[in-house]
Amino acid sequence: MKKRNICVLFGGVSPEHEVSLRSAEFVLNNLNPEKYNIFPVGITKDGDWVLFAGNDYSLLPSEEWENYPNNRRAAISPVRGQGLLSFEGDCVVREQIDVVFPVLHGENGEDGAMQGLLQLAGIPYVGAHVAASAVAMDKTLTKLVVDDVGITQAKWKLIRRRDLDSRMDHCLNELERIFDYPMFVKPSGTGSSVGVSKAADREALREALLMASTYDEKILVEEFIDGREVEVAVMGNDSPVASICGEIDSGVEFYDYDAKYITDTSVAYVPARISDETAEQVRDAAVRIYKAIGCQGLSRVDFFVTRDDERVVFNEINTLPGFTSISMYPKLFAASGIPNGELIDSLVALALEAAE
DSSP, X not given: OOXXXXXXXXXXXXXXXXXXXXXXXXXXXXXXXXXXXXXXXXXXXXXXXXXXXXXXXXXXXXXXXXXXXXXXXXXXXSSTTTOEEEEETTEEEEEOOSEEEEEOOSTTTTSSHHHHHHHHHTXXXXXXXHHHHHHHHXXXXXXXXXXXXXXXXXXXXXXXXXXXXXXXHHHHHHHHHHXXXXXXXXXXXXXXXXXXEEEOSHHHHHHHHHHHHTTOSEEEEEEOOOEEEEEEEEEESSSOEEEEEEEEEOSSSSOOHHHHHTOSOOEEESSOSSOHHHXXXXXXXXXXXXXXXXXXXXXXXXXXXXXXXXXXXXXXXXXXXXXXXXXXXXXXXXXXXXXXXXXXXXXXXXXXXXXX
């Protein structure tokens, strides 16, 4: 069988740059070199594109990959048929690319920006296309879609950065009228819990709003839900399937960036500690949301399951979920009978299918 040329994009100009490096290490190590010619292209924090010349992917998380000998500047051309360009002195090397796996989390990678470039270039790529990526990345737009589908979610309120500059006290008063403490405050367009805070009083709420506003002009404020954090992985195009449910016990007040990637306080339970009936409700809701947003390829859909009566409450969807060694997306499908290498192969196949 002819090998496919696959370009794995990683890094990116995003607050989630470091997470992307860890995810890319996992993806690259699970690509079978007998099936694929692999072109790892990293995007530095400054926005430079570099074709990584090595095959030791453990160098990615430490950033050592950036200074590897024989690295070349690179770019994906928006001109159809040109593929991946790399630059060696005065020469341009052109590689035809069959599929791109954009292992890029957050801003400029998961929000439709990169998907737009790949769409222009006519190159198949793993994951949701432009509109679905943009809607899923913006939590307030996601909320509108989920409201329309009729799935329960936390009460929420949109606050804009400009209102904090001119009417902070009015915003605080309005939020206190709508919600009880504690409240969750999130930038509308980040993942990996970047910029997310749990505010227990008025002063903490003020600080949380200001911090979230440094990441996004749109700020989402939500009511607190006392529930288990349950996640489900979804894969597919026209007929998506959901994995078994998993549960995160963060070991801290909430599952923040440190709990996800730095500390060892969190514990994952696969399957989740919920009833079979509730698990089916979660899986059904995940697929309905996935379809409503128009996702393709993959997503991880997160819920709360309330502790007192096991109500299923939608939290958020991630169209390019983490692929680190501790990430739930590959863990959930591995527990569902799909090992890592087979999972990556399936995602590549779905990208090619969607392009047809």
